[in-house]
Structure formats: C-alpha cells, structure tokens
Amino acid sequence: MVQRRLSPASDGDTAIEAIERLPPSHRAMQPTRRHIISDTQGEHDPEFQAGQRSAAYRLHLRRRRPVNLHKLRPWRTIERRISRQIMVGNVSVGGDAPITVQTMTNTATTDVEATVDQIERCVDAGADIVRVSVPDKASAATFGRIVDASPVPLVADIHFHYQRAIEAAEAGAACLRINPGNIGSAERERTVIDAAVANGCSIRIGVNAGSLERRLLEKYGEPCPQAMVESALDHVRILEDHGFSEYKISCKASDVFMAVAAYRDLAEHTDAPIHLGITEAGSMVPGTVSSAIGIGSLLWDGIGDTLRVSLSADPVEEVRVGYEILKSLGLRRRGVTVIACPSCARQGFDVIRTVREIEERLAHIRVPVTLSIIGCVVNGPGEALMTDVGFTGGGKDAGMVYVSGKASQKMSNEEMIDHLVELVARKARQIETDASNAEGTATIQVDPRFLSRNG
Numbered sequence: 001m002v003q004r005r006l007s008p009a010s011d012g013d014t015a016i017e018a019i020e021r022l023p024p025s026h027r028a029m030q031p032t033r034r035h036i037i038s039d040t041q042g043e044h045d046p047e048f049q050a051g052q053r054s055a056a057y058r059l060h061l062r063r064r065r066p067v068n069l070h071k072l073r074p075w076r077t078i079e080r081r082i083s084r085q086i087m088v089g090n091v092s093v094g095g096d097a098p099i100t101v102q103t104m105t106n107t108a109t110t111d112v113e114a115t116v117d118q119i120e121r122c123v124d125a126g127a128d129i130v131r132v133s134v135p136d137k138a139s140a141a142t143f144g145r146i147v148d149a150s151p152v153p154l155v156a157d158i159h160f161h162y163q164r165a166i167e168a169a170e171a172g173a174a175c176l177r178i179n180p181g182n183i184g185s186a187e188r189e190r191t192v193i194d195a196a197v198a199n200g201c202s203i204r205i206g207v208n209a210g211s212l213e214r215r216l217l218e219k220y221g222e223p224c225p226q227a228m229v230e231s232a233l234d235h236v237r238i239l240e241d242h243g244f245s246e247y248k249i250s251c252k253a254s255d256v257f258m259a260v261a262a263y264r265d266l267a268e269h270t271d272a273p274i275h276l277g278i279t280e281a282g283s284m285v286p287g288t289v290s291s292a293i294g295i296g297s298l299l300w301d302g303i304g305d306t307l308r309v310s311l312s313a314d315p316v317e318e319v320r321v322g323y324e325i326l327k328s329l330g331l332r333r334r335g336v337t338v339i340a341c342p343s344c345a346r347q348g349f350d351v352i353r354t355v356r357e358i359e360e361r362l363a364h365i366r367v368p369v370t371l372s373i374i375g376c377v378v379n380g381p382g383e384a385l386m387t388d389v390g391f392t393g394g395g396k397d398a399g400m401v402y403v404s405g406k407a408s409q410k411m412s413n414e415e416m417i418d419h420l421v422e423l424v425a426r427k428a429r430q431i432e433t434d435a436s437n438a439e440g441t442a443t444i445q446v447d448p449r450f451l452s453r454n455g
C-alpha cells in the first residue's frame, strides 16, 4: 500500500491543522495521516520494556547511552495511521491510544448470568471492549443489567431494528454497532444518532460484505471493496451531517483479499478510527490464520485502531488470538510470551509438554515477560539472550537456566518447570513494582497460588 504522507499545507500550517479546520463533512473525506509508533512506544513504556533486552540493547544500557530504538531496529518500525480519537465508554479508540482488543459474547443476552460470566472470562484474557448482541426486545430488557455488571464498556450489536439501538443506548451501551445494510432509512439512522447523543454513546458503522445495501449490489454487481467503502462513507455523511463525529468504521468480509482492499481504501478516505476484522473466519486454526494474515497485514500497514478476531470458538480464544497478533507486531504487550522450538531428536527434554504446562501455569500473568524454552544448545543460548528467562536443554537430564540473557545455573529437567514458573512470576512482580514506583500507582497483582502447582 502506498503510505501517504502529507506535507505542510501552507506557511506554518500543517496538513493536519488544515484538515481540522474543514467542515466535518469534508474532513471525513480527507486522506489519512501517519506517524511512527511501531512497537517502540519508548524504552520507558513498561509494556515495551520486557522482552526487548537483546544483546545489542543491553550493550547500549551498559554504555549508559540513550537508546534510539528506531535506529537500533528500523526493521521493526510501523507507521501507524493517525486517526481521530473517540471514546467507547472509558476506553479511548484511535489517535495514540493502544490498539484495543474486542470480542463478542455468544450466550443468550437474556441469560444475564452466563453473559456476564463470559464477559469476565474475556476480560481476564485481555478484552478491552466486549460486544453483546441485542436481537430483540427481551434482550434489550436485560442488556442494562449486563452493562451494570460488566467490567469493560459494552457495544450493543444492532441489526434490522433501529428501536433496539435506542433501547440499548438508554440501557447504558457505550457504543452502538449499526449495519448500514440493514438499519433502514436515513431517517431511522438519525433517530439512532439522537439516542446516541442523548446517552453519550459512540457508534460503529459496521459494513459487512455479506449484507450490503441492495442499491450497491446492483451498482457493482457483487460485493466488492468499492461497494463496501461507498456504503461506509455514505453513512459517514449521515453522521457528519448530523454533527456526530464519535464514530468508528469497519469494512469486514470473510474474503481476506476483499477485506484488506476495502480497509486500505477506507483508510485513505477518512480520519475516523478503524475497527479491523475478517468476518466469519471459521474455526480456531483456519480462522486464526485468515485473521493473522488479514488483520496482521493491515496493522503492519499502520491501519487499525481496534480489532475483533471472529472465530467459531470460545470468545476467550478470539481475545487470545487478537492479542497474539498485536504481540507479534510489537503493537501491544501482555502476559508471558513463550519462545519455544518445535523440538526434534536433539531435544534434551520434552519441549512440547513443558511449554504446554508452563503456559497453563503462567496464563494469569498480565505484565509482559518473555521466556525461551529451547530443546538444545543449537538455538537455546541465542534465544536466551533476547528473553527475560530461558531454559536450554543439553546435559544428561539437565539443562541451563538463563536470567536476563546470562547463564544462571544448571537445573535438572525434573525441577525445571517449577523453577521457571517461579522465576517468571518473580520477574513479573519486579516489573509491576518498577511500574508502580515509576507511576505511583499499583498495577496488577500476581496470584501466589499460581506460582507452583502445589502452592
């Protein structure tokens, strides 16, 4: 994709300022602008700190020189499109806010207990925002109780019935997802906008290739990126003409090519925050692969302010996959990242079983820590250099433990798992303490019950 950079529009006047002075209806059509953020939110960012201490980085630290991470690792840089920032409840979306992870409940919205339980499990896995479908009047009636119990802002998912949007807004939805293809007339949409304004909701214009307006299908002959973007921008005009700018946009398709093309085009036509997704991506493995390719490509282009991975699986898995995509691109960091080899005949211990057990026992940790578990000395010492904690198999029924890239002690394979879990938990506590001291606020508690299976 061509990355567009805007040069100053006039003396002392940046293109960004010029855009901001335009009437909203024109502003929505201005090309995008970008800034560099990459994973390099700075060496002072606690999310960034862990796992970034390669040998070269440590060398800089030892020499006590300022570290310019863009120069050190230019190949990690992503130029993120600058969007307008909106609020979804108390969560910022767009601008320089972290890219948020969303999912959607699949319980009956009328079953408040099951829905709240699922939301809480998703939040534990890292969801920043959760969407809940409001398909009928009975669901709208229970939606408010779910809002009250939810630890994160909720998006009400609306199709066909604009009245459900109004009821959800009044019940406390942080955002209304409306589908331009089935919400009905512009007049109905204006009624929804009035409800959003009255109740402090944002709106997502959620275009889906599978439910485009008949008019656009007749014009283009079939669902295509141009039709999707035209649908989105038509509805942007309605919102902007109504003076409403607290909106974000998605253009989802199950076809990765179509979705990526639509999002790239959309990003050139609006400064609104963009919600990414490959819709109906399928079950765990194919859906993860499609989403990683589609969402990952767009994020790598710098496009995207929030995302939802759609899987025919537990919503918790959607959150995990969403986070892993962001982690792979260094755009967010959370929890223990395990770098492990696939194992082969050289392995000095059972790598696969070890990784499975350790990931399970460390799943509760939220601060970013990196751990390498490598079967032999071919790659073990090298990977350990770049991780907070490491273990490399090699000797007879024993291997080497590494801490902060340095060989620490020999350890029997039998004792290794408990020891690594303890080391990682200790590292997590240290990072929390450092962050707490730096910011004067406590962050995340590590539950000591998870330090050992027998604890």
Ligand code: SF4
Pocket: 341, 342, 343, 344, 345, 346, 347, 348, 374, 375, 376, 377, 378, 379, 380
């Ligand atoms: S690191 Fe060693 S054990 Fe692991 S896959 Fe490579 S050669 Fe095999």
